[in-house]
Amino acid sequence: MKSLPLNVCTPNIPSAIINRSYSILHFAALVALFYYRLSSLLLSKSNPSLPYLLVFASEVLLSIIWLFDQAYVWRPVSRTTFPERLPEDEELPGIDVFICTADPKKEPPLEVMNTVLSAMALEYPPDKLSVYLSDDGGSSLTLKGMRETWLFARSWLPFCRRFGIKTRCPKVYFSSLEDDYSGPLDFVEYEEQKEKIKRKYELFKECVNRAGENIESEDARTTSNKGHPPVIEVIDDEPQNDAGIKQAKMPLLVYVSREKRPSHSHHFKAGALNVLLRVSGIMTNSPYILVLDCDMYCNDPKSARQAMCFHLDPKISPSLAFVQFPQKFHNINKYDIYDGQLRKLFVIRWPGIDGLQGPILSGTGFYMKREALYGNLSQKDVLHLKQSFGHSNEFIMSVHKIYQHSAIKYTESSSKLQQEAQFLASCIYEKNTLWGEEMGFLYHSVVEDYFTGFILHCKGQTSVFCNPSKPAFLGSSTTNLSDLLVQGTRWNSGLFEVTLSKFCPFIYGILRMPLLQTMCYGYLALQPLYFLPLWCLATLPQLCLLNGIPMYPPRKSVMERHCWLFTIVCGNTASEGQYFFISGCKGITVLLVQGALKFICLPEQVSSSWFLVYSFIFLASLLKHLEEVLSTGASIQTWINEQRIWMIKSVTAYTYGSLDAILKCIGMREASFLPTNKVADDEQVALYQMGKMNFQAATVILTPIVTLVILNMASFFWGAARMVIAGSWNETFGQAFLSFYILVVNYPVIEGMLLRKDKGRVPTPVTVLSLVITICLLCLGHMALNC
Ligand SMILES: O=c1ccn([C@@H]2O[C@H](COP(=O)(O)OP(=O)(O)O[C@H]3O[C@H](CO)[C@@H](O)[C@H](O)[C@H]3O)[C@@H](O)[C@H]2O)c(=O)[nH]1
Numbered sequence: 001m002k003s004l005p006l007n008v009c010t011p012n013i014p015s016a017i018i019n020r021s022y023s024i025l026h027f028a029a030l031v032a033l034f035y036y037r038l039s040s041l042l043l044s045k046s047n048p049s050l051p052y053l054l055v056f057a058s059e060v061l062l063s064i065i066w067l068f069d070q071a072y073v074w075r076p077v078s079r080t081t082f083p084e085r086l087p088e089d090e091e092l093p094g095i096d097v098f099i100c101t102a103d104p105k106k107e108p109p110l111e112v113m114n115t116v117l118s119a120m121a122l123e124y125p126p127d128k129l130s131v132y133l134s135d136d137g138g139s140s141l142t143l144k145g146m147r148e149t150w151l152f153a154r155s156w157l158p159f160c161r162r163f164g165i166k167t168r169c170p171k172v173y174f175s176s177l178e179d180d181y182s183g184p185l186d187f188v189e190y191e192e193q194k195e196k197i198k199r200k201y202e203l204f205k206e207c208v209n210r211a212g213e214n215i216e217s218e219d220a221r222t223t224s225n226k227g228h229p230p231v232i233e234v235i236d237d238e239p240q241n242d243a244g245i246k247q248a249k250m251p252l253l254v255y256v257s258r259e260k261r262p263s264h265s266h267h268f269k270a271g272a273l274n275v276l277l278r279v280s281g282i283m284t285n286s287p288y289i290l291v292l293d294c295d296m297y298c299n300d301p302k303s304a305r306q307a308m309c310f311h312l313d314p315k316i317s318p319s320l321a322f323v324q325f326p327q328k329f330h331n332i333n334k335y336d337i338y339d340g341q342l343r344k345l346f347v348i349r350w351p352g353i354d355g356l357q358g359p360i361l362s363g364t365g366f367y368m369k370r371e372a373l374y375g376n377l378s379q380k381d382v383l384h385l386k387q388s389f390g391h392s393n394e395f396i397m398s399v400h401k402i403y404q405h406s407a408i409k410y411t412e413s414s415s416k417l418q419q420e421a422q423f424l425a426s427c428i429y430e431k432n433t434l435w436g437e438e439m440g441f442l443y444h445s446v447v448e449d450y451f452t453g454f455i456l457h458c459k460g461q462t463s464v465f466c467n468p469s470k471p472a473f474l475g476s477s478t479t480n481l482s483d484l485l486v487q488g489t490r491w492n493s494g495l496f497e498v499t500l501s502k503f504c505p506f507i508y509g510i511l512r513m514p515l516l517q518t519m520c521y522g523y524l525a526l527q528p529l530y531f532l533p534l535w536c537l538a539t540l541p542q543l544c545l546l547n548g549i550p551m552y553p554p555r556k557s558v559m560e561r562h563c564w565l566f567t568i569v570c571g572n573t574a575s576e577g578q579y580f581f582i583s584g585c586k587g588i589t590v591l592l593v594q595g596a597l598k599f600i601c602l603p604e605q606v607s608s609s610w611f612l613v614y615s616f617i618f619l620a621s622l623l624k625h626l627e628e629v630l631s632t633g634a635s636i637q638t639w640i641n642e643q644r645i646w647m648i649k650s651v652t653a654y655t656y657g658s659l660d661a662i663l664k665c666i667g668m669r670e671a672s673f674l675p676t677n678k679v680a681d682d683e684q685v686a687l688y689q690m691g692k693m694n695f696q697a698a699t700v701i702l703t704p705i706v707t708l709v710i711l712n713m714a715s716f717f718w719g720a721a722r723m724v725i726a727g728s729w730n731e732t733f734g735q736a737f738l739s740f741y742i743l744v745v746n747y748p749v750i751e752g753m754l755l756r757k758d759k760g761r762v763p764t765p766v767t768v769l770s771l772v773i774t775i776c777l778l779c780l781g782h783m784a785l786n787c
Pocket residue numbers: 100101102103107134136267268269272292293294295362363364446447448449487490491494673674675676677
């Protein structure tokens with residue numbers, strides 16, 4: 001009998017048709033634009049000016065990035081899973097959950113423990129589920145929290161199972177107003193038990209927080225720069241008297257704090273995950289791994305079964321490396337002024353690339369096949385395995401077992417296991433091995449997720465994007481400008497690091513992956529470079545305008561021809577400057593003559609249709625973005641927010657990220673990974689809730705955007721004045737409009753600078769500094785453009 005499929009994949013045809021038609025049209029317009037640019041370059045007798053060349057180069061780069069981006073929307077698909085068709089529980093494979101935390105100050109242990117609890121409570125056979133927490137902070141507070149968690153889980157898990165609770169992150173469950181009771185039992189009983197467990201949670205919360213107060217000072221002494229020894233503890237407790245609780249089956253819970261020494265580079269999250277891979281290898285060695293950031297709790301306990309619908313599908317599983325769920329966030333409000341949800345990525349690009357070879361690994365919320373991280377080892381003997389994996393016999397055995405698909409039982413005597421685990425978590429273990437180079441999560445870049453996924457795809461592995469309507473995981477997003485841009489700088493530095501290396505997707509990828517997949521990776525590889533065209537287009541046309549140099553006029557000869565034709569057709573003379581040429585296409589030209597629109601038919605094609613092309617490219621990309629925002633259920637506000645955040649990120653995060661990567665590349669900077677803040681103070685939260693940008697950020701973060709806004713204000717007012725007073729619409733309009741657009745999009749910066757009085761306004765010193773820089777730019781521009 002043919003069994004029913006565990007999942008189906010449906011191409012999104014309407015969306016593909018719209019996207020492809022748009023791409024082709026836009027591409028044709030770009031060709032026309034470049035034809036114009038090149039022909040006017042070649043035809044012009046004088047040498048082109050530097051600003052002209054730079055603007056041209058910016059257009060080229062923007063177009064290339066745009067082109068790569070099209071790969072994402074070429075073949076969007078969506079997937080459905082049928083977990084009810086999975087085999088019986090006994091036949092399900094094991095899953096090891098890896099949760100990483102690094103800093104108890106930025107990542108409050110109570111939140112981390114909530115993530116741990118939600119993972120332990122996944123709807124999956126408890127003997128097939130193991131939860132490992134990596135604590136890079138080596139904090140005794142976190143370890144203590146884990147012991148408390150275990151005790152609380154003893155009550156929490158049976159409660160969830162018994163009443164079929166859907167929200168299994170206790171913090172969220174207790175703070176939500178709705179009751180998600182759905183079990184068959186008596187409601188009164190449920191209420192009773194809920195009260196009971198709620199009291200236990202309060203106690204648990206107190207214990208974890210109290211431990212924090214006591215231990216903080218001690219931690220500060222021990223974990224500062226000196227590093228810390230490896231600590232591995234299988235969390236367990238003495239059998240309790242309470243027989244009812246004791247019987248509950250619990251997943252294995254393990255605390256791992258790898259050894260850290262200042263003299264050894266520890267490779268941040270990738271390093272932590274590799275330690276977990278090894279330690280879990282000798283303990284449970286489950287064939288599948290769920291990776292979670294410490295703030296990403298499991299919102300839907302069914303995600304494991306949903307993921308298994310792909311991993312256990314014989315048609316796709318042989319090449320399937322991981323099932324990626326989208327990152328979604330619990331702390332984003334309706335304004336989402338920082339585009340914290342990364343909508344474009346998880347709503348447009350990931351479903352798009354899912355129709356190709358599969359989504360890019362996204363750091364958290366994915367179910368990975370362990371084997372995929374070990375590479376192809378079928379040919380290797382023990383000696384080779386040791387060269388790859390290091391000298392732990394226990395671990396090598398676990399690798400063998402994984403390849404023979406036989407389960408390993410956690411049988412070793414606990415002291416021997418302890419010793420081996422400590423060895424696997426020590427600093428020196430990876431010396432002279434291939435960990436991080438070819439094995440496990442890769443170290444080459446601080447965006448270990450992007451890079452590891454890239455290499456997997458290069459090896460011909462695939463991935464799928466599982467995006468059920470109920471978010472499987474929810475994390476905390478950045479909710480202030482400073483965190484957003486610091487995080488963005490790290491990401492872009494990591495991306496550009498890969499671009500500058502021998503693994504550059506355009507070279508390394510193109511030889512190993514299909515073209516469209518390479519283009520998707522290529523887009524992210526080039527994304528940091530948005531900073532070049534954005535800086536150019538936000539300064540050069542403006543400086544030129546202020547110095548009376550037109551940048552977007554029709555060619556002189558064309559202008560003259562217009563005047564001539566105009567005279568013939570209308571029997572009227574209009575000299576240059578009196579009319580504004582709006583657009584021309586085959587046979588028809590639209591002119592604005594002294595305020596009135598005139599259409600004239602020309603006997604021959606007008607070659608100056610470039611303005612139409614310009615307008616088309618500009619408007620079409622804006623409208624396509626709008627279409628995409630609206631069709632995915634977002635609002636016009638989202639559209640503007642995304643334009644703004646893109647500009648702000650380009651001139652800060654992308655700029656600094658690229659510079660950081662270049663400095664790393666020439667050996668002038670060391671890699672760093674500043675974990676993102678997961679706590680926000682009340683003031684920040686209040687501003688965020690009102691949808692007001694919070695400009696409390698370092699001067700270096702704010703100055704670029706504030707400077708550009710001031711410069712564009714100057715150029716816009718100057719341009720507007722010229723158009724009104726001198727009537728030189730034709731020469732000025734393009735540039736003045738560009739400034740206008742930049743100002744409209746960045747209105748919150750203007751408001752923060754001039755109108756707001758609250759703490760989140762742009763600090764006066766930043767405004768003053770930016771003003772000084774603008775004046776310097778104006779002087780420089782004046783000297784450079786008038787010499
Ligand atoms: O030395 C370190 C640094 C970080 N982390 C952990 O890594 C996770 C992600 O760090 P976070 O500060 O939250 O960074 P984000 O920029 O929010 O993370 C995104 O980007 C990272 C790559 O830069 C990915 O690894 C993440 O999964 C992805 O959510 C957190 O759980 C940290 O505790 C460590 O374990 N060790």
